[in-house]
Amino acid sequence: MGRYRLFLVLSFNLVFAASIGFTQVESRLNPIPPAPTPNASIKVALSEIDEYIEKVQKDWNVPGLAVAIVKGDKVLFAKGYGVRRLDGADPVDADTLFAIASNSKAFTAAALAVLVEEGKLAWDDPVQKHFPEFMMPDPFVTREMTVRDLLCHRCGLDTFSGDLLWYDTNYSTQEVAERIRFLKPVSSFRSRYGYQNLMYIVAGLVIERVSGETWGEFVTSRFLRPLEMNRTTVSIADLQDNFASPHNESGGQGLRVLPLGNVDNAWGACGLNSSVNDLAKWMIAQLNDGKFAGKQILTPSRIDELFSPHTIIPLSAAARQAEPSRHFQAYGLGYVLHDWHGRKVVGHSGGLDGMISYLAMVPEEKLGMVVLTNNESSASRFIRDRVIECFLDVAERPDRSGTAVARRAAIDQQQAATRKKIDDARRSGTSPSVPLFELAGRYRCPMYGDVVVEAEGERLLLKLGPATNFVAELSHWHLNTFQIHWRESVKYNFPRGFVTFSINGQGQAERLEIDQPNDDFWFYELKPERIKE
Numbered sequence: 366m367g368r369y370r371l372f373l374v375l376s377f378n379l380v381f382a383a384s385i386g387f388t389q390v391e392s393r394l395n396p397i398p399p400a401p402t403p404n405a406s407i408k409v410a411l412s413e414i415d416e417y418i419e420k421v422q423k424d425w426n427v428p429g430l431a432v433a434i435v436k437g438d439k440v441l442f443a444k445g446y447g448v449r450r451l452d453g454a455d456p457v458d459a460d461t462l463f464a465i466a467s468n469s470k471a472f473t474a475a476a477l478a479v480l481v482e483e484g485k486l487a488w489d490d491p492v493q494k495h496f497p498e499f500m501m502p503d504p505f506v507t508r509e510m511t512v513r514d515l516l517c518h519r520c521g522l523d524t525f526s527g528d529l530l531w532y533d534t535n536y537s538t539q540e541v542a543e544r545i546r547f548l549k550p551v552s553s554f555r556s557r558y559g560y561q562n563l564m565y566i567v568a569g570l571v572i573e574r575v576s577g578e579t580w581g582e583f584v585t586s587r588f589l590r591p592l593e594m595n596r597t598t599v600s601i602a603d604l605q606d607n608f609a610s611p612h613n614e615s616g617g618q619g620l621r622v623l624p625l626g627n628v629d630n631a632w633g634a635c636g637l638n639s640s641v642n643d644l645a646k647w648m649i650a651q652l653n654d655g656k657f658a659g660k661q662i663l664t665p666s667r668i669d670e671l672f673s674p675h676t677i678i679p680l681s682a683a684a685r686q687a688e689p690s691r692h693f694q695a696y697g698l699g700y701v702l703h704d705w706h707g708r709k710v711v712g713h714s715g716g717l718d719g720m721i722s723y724l725a726m727v728p729e730e731k732l733g734m735v736v737l738t739n740n741e742s743s744a745s746r747f748i749r750d751r752v753i754e755c756f757l758d759v760a761e762r763p764d765r766s767g768t769a770v771a772r773r774a775a776i777d778q779q780q781a782a783t784r785k786k787i788d789d790a791r792r793s794g795t796s797p798s799v800p801l802f803e804l805a806g807r808y809r810c811p812m813y814g815d816v817v818v819e820a821e822g823e824r825l826l827l828k829l830g831p832a833t834n835f836v837a838e839l840s841h842w843h844l845n846t847f848q849i850h851w852r853e854s855v856k857y858n859f860p861r862g863f864v865t866f867s868i869n870g871q872g873q874a875e876r877l878e879i880d881q882p883n884d885d886f887w888f889y890e891l892k893p894e895r896i897k898e
Contacts, residue, residue, distance in 0.1 A: 410755040417751045421766045425742035429457035433641035435733040440645045450610040459642045462608040463737035465722045466715030469637040474699030478667040488513040495571045500546040506554045515568040516698045517675040521550035524560040531631040534831040538630045547812030562634040569633020580632040594643035601625045609739040611719020615858040623719045648733030671698045718856040723749045792843040808893030816893040
């Protein structure tokens with residue numbers, strides 16, 4: 366029963382008793398229990414949350430996770446569950462480090478806010494003022510793009526466009542930024558939302574140019590040290606002890622341990638590794654007008670800017686039906702904003718191979734929570750929902766995790782139907798129109814670089830030049846199409862994909878198309894054409 370409903374019931378009982386003159390007698394015979402103290406209410410909420418976390422962990426086979434909850438300037442809850450590594454026994458605790466991925470974006474936005482506060486740049490400065498090499502596909506957008514635009518996901522590129530440039534490649538941050546000009550916009554400038562990691566990489570470069578420090582040095586000196594986030598690192602090279610290993614189901618053998626992902630070329634977008642104890646301090650500062658332990662980390666006006674809507678994110682009918690109390694969502698500066706149960710929620714998710722994070726704050730309640738997990742599932746979101754609902758005293762708290770688990774069978778059936786449709790469309794009895802060795806060669810994409818095809822006896826190998834871990838064996842499917850079989854060095858859990866070679870009138874392979882379905886990396890942006898060597 367919610368607090369408001371409890372208040373109504375108690376009020377009715379008292380009024381009714383007084384009206385018939387039996388107030389004192391009724392109180393002695395059926396004493397009304399005193400309302401629980403805030404501490405008691407919090408203990409009840411935390412007990413429910415703790416129990417639910419354990420359920421969600423089992424639902425989604427999460428090897429290890431950690432959760433912290435803050436209220437005001439206090440840490441109410443900080444706890445680890447499970448193990449750091451599936452094949453090990455070391456437990457996760459509140460100091461265990463995880464990759465927080467896109468939850469690094471808020472640090473990048475806050476770093477720019479510090480530079481704005483110090484008068485070293487303005488939000489609406491052209492990006493080229495501070496990073497002259499910056500070029501978008503359109504000269505107009507190149508000229509008009511501002512520092513603020515970098516953070517708002519409204520540059521005209523598609524969501525996740527160009528992420529293959531930094532993901533597992535040997536390109537430097539500078540090289541990643543210089544290749545943006547080859548991408549193709551999907552909308553006009555500032556007209557719609559399109560989530561962009563590349564713009565945050567550029568934002569990190571702007572910080573470096575303006576401050577004279579690397580992104581990592583600036584974030585460390587302005588946030589990590591003053592906030593006493595002493596375990597947080599800006600690179601996996603700095604990890605020393607008590608860190609979680611990532612896990613996913615790539616490789617086809619069930620859940621497996623992955624190597625740590627090096628994203629030093631994408632610092633501004635996803636560079637940090639942190640613990641829930643450290644991120645609790647980050648949330649406390651933002652929920653208390655930028656103050657932490659007597660130090661002013663950010664000014665209140667700059668926090669208001671980070672927490673203010675800048676780009677509308679469309680809210681689908683399905684989303685409104687699933688969460689009727691949500692009426693809007695938007696992107697601020699480094700944060701997603703939406704309303705929920707009458708409160709504004711400020712937060713972000715983060716995902717890298719084998720790691721998912723979720724941080725959320727309810728400023729009106731001075732409430733914050735963060736979940737870090739070492740597998741790829743929606744567990745963190747379900748835990749976030751339960752924490753917020755408990756502290757907002759929402760009467761109905763559905764088991765969203767259980768509902769999602771129940772739906773997995775239907776999703777599996779849909780995927781099986783899709784695979785069967787592809788299988789049924791396969792043309793049997795065909796062969797490539799040219800010998801395999803004629804397909805081998807170097808295919809070049811101006812945006813991405815080289816894709817190399819090698820003939821090894823009766824098979825072909827596909828290699829992505831900038832990403833040396835991306836190696837696949839190609840088996841003939843039909844005609845000039847081959848199925849992709851990624852080797853175990855590829856950490857992403859890709860579904861079945863295909864490569865098709867285009868043969869010209871002279872019987873020569875002139876280009877290839879990589880059709881690799883997934884939710885994060887757009888292989889269709891690669892347009893590799895055969896080059897003569």
